Amino acid sequence: MRIAILGYGNLGRGVESAVRQNKDMELVGVFTRRAPESVVLRTPGVPVFHTDALLEKKEEIDVLILCGGSATDLPVQTPEMAKHFNVIDSFDTHAKIPAHFANVDAAAKKGGKVAIISVGWDPGLFSLNRLYAAAILPEGADYTFWGKGVSQGHSDAIRRIEGVLDAKQYTVPVPAALDAVRSGECPTLSTREKHTRECFVVAAEGADKARIEREIVTMPNYFADYDTTVHFITMEELKRDHAGIPHGGKVIRTGKTGLDKEHNHVIEYSLTLDSNPEFTSSVLLAYARAAYRLAQKGECGCKTVLDIPPALLSPQDGETLRKTLL
């Protein structure tokens, strides 16, 4: 399976490294909008091309992994590329997924290609678990918790405050909320009750830390609805202790069965990830395998993780899977 990457940021680098862990895949090229000679890959022998060269390489690529951002890249790139390639993206603007799906579906059908969108862990694996759990326990309630993990958007918001040199923000689930959910009592939880936010901030010398802290904790949309803790640390400490991009979370459904709804059940799916982009990349590649197989069977159009038979994700055949995993 010949894989190509479009966009060489954190996610693109994650795909590059994940390809090496999948013996049935080969990385045939990385495409970038930057000057190709300025991009140094971590894999010897893999060529870097300018995005302008993509269509020329069409016959050499089985699946193109789109590693751009959801804000501006993917809404344009995925429909454009789905005309020519089997593609996978990680489009994660939940509210805009239906419109994105429609655009990509039309393009992929026109090109006779398979596109799988919104692949990753949320949307992605978390969506799958919401679906399975709700189908099994029709009378119940769903909860999603994120963290402990780094929110890039919130970290960026802090960095835009005057006097802040750098910052890292962690989203942390509240243990008492988790306990209440797992008890099966179906609590109604406010935003503040579900998560806290913890910020590690490097302030410029002489900056007014009290003002910075106030601006953070009162920031609308980002922090005002949460209990937020601000720690001022040195740049050295930030680099030493907060360099990673860990994340994770939990999807929990509790539901009742029995003639009198007397039995309670808890389904919990939990991820603890040292590297958010590397894990997401690993999910993208499993779905690249499925896209390739569907295309080989002559299918086309846009799909999501909800549509893909699980067995298509595995390098093993059905017989082996039934024997070893079932």
Added chain:
Amino acid sequence: MRIAILGYGNLGRGVESAVRQNKDMELVGVFTRRAPESVVLRTPGVPVFHTDALLEKKEEIDVLILCGGSATDLPVQTPEMAKHFNVIDSFDTHAKIPAHFANVDAAAKKGGKVAIISVGWDPGLFSLNRLYAAAILPEGADYTFWGKGVSQGHSDAIRRIEGVLDAKQYTVPVPAALDAVRSGECPTLSTREKHTRECFVVAAEGADKARIEREIVTMPNYFADYDTTVHFITMEELKRDHAGIPHGGKVIRTGKTGLDKEHNHVIEYSLTLDSNPEFTSSVLLAYARAAYRLAQKGECGCKTVLDIPPALLSPQDGETLRKTLL
């Protein structure tokens, strides 16, 4: 969707009660080998028939749920019934799944019907999670823990000991083993290190309790390889405190990513179930919906949970699922 039940034990009763929670399903009959007039359902208006009448009712049943046991019922029933009905079973003798699959596949193809076998939580939801996790993290290790929950087989084994009136056995995961697995260090764990067994035993008056305890803890295959605790209690206590059939467990995969395998990830799927048969029944019905839809599309043959696109389990359509769950 017209559902029928074959076999009215714990599982059959679970399906009966779960049908009421699925608005697109209707229970059209329960089939039993007992005298139908001796079986009293918990749902008014649903008829009970002898199994001999099954074929006459063929046109009135969309999916037949097979609620017999894996030891002797299902190996015969599922292939036999798959010639005439779309069927779901919960066949759980792991080692015999390939042979069962082959038999059922041949029968279902002959009859032009859809059969989904080995549905439940293990095999079933646990199998799905092993597959997803292994496809995403190719370099890692899998662990399955069961419990805390009642093992019927082990409870039965204790009941066969002379001087035992009744007994209930719980399988309990060892917390230290769970911690070691979640740490990502990929421990090699012996049977004894993973689970303990806790037994609640009612002894006959005057029975030699020391002998009973010795016979339990040294019983080969069942208890000898585990740290087993035996509590002697009264029949009243057993009925009051141990009447339920709770179960559950966890499937955990830890795996590494990164060029130097420097990042660790933990995927954990966990079930905590007040009623093992009712939860299993709820899974069977979600897959009954999928079988019905596949049959409507003209598919036939044997499938497992690994083959079924998740969206087919939900009563909602693709557009709604993308909008609400993705």
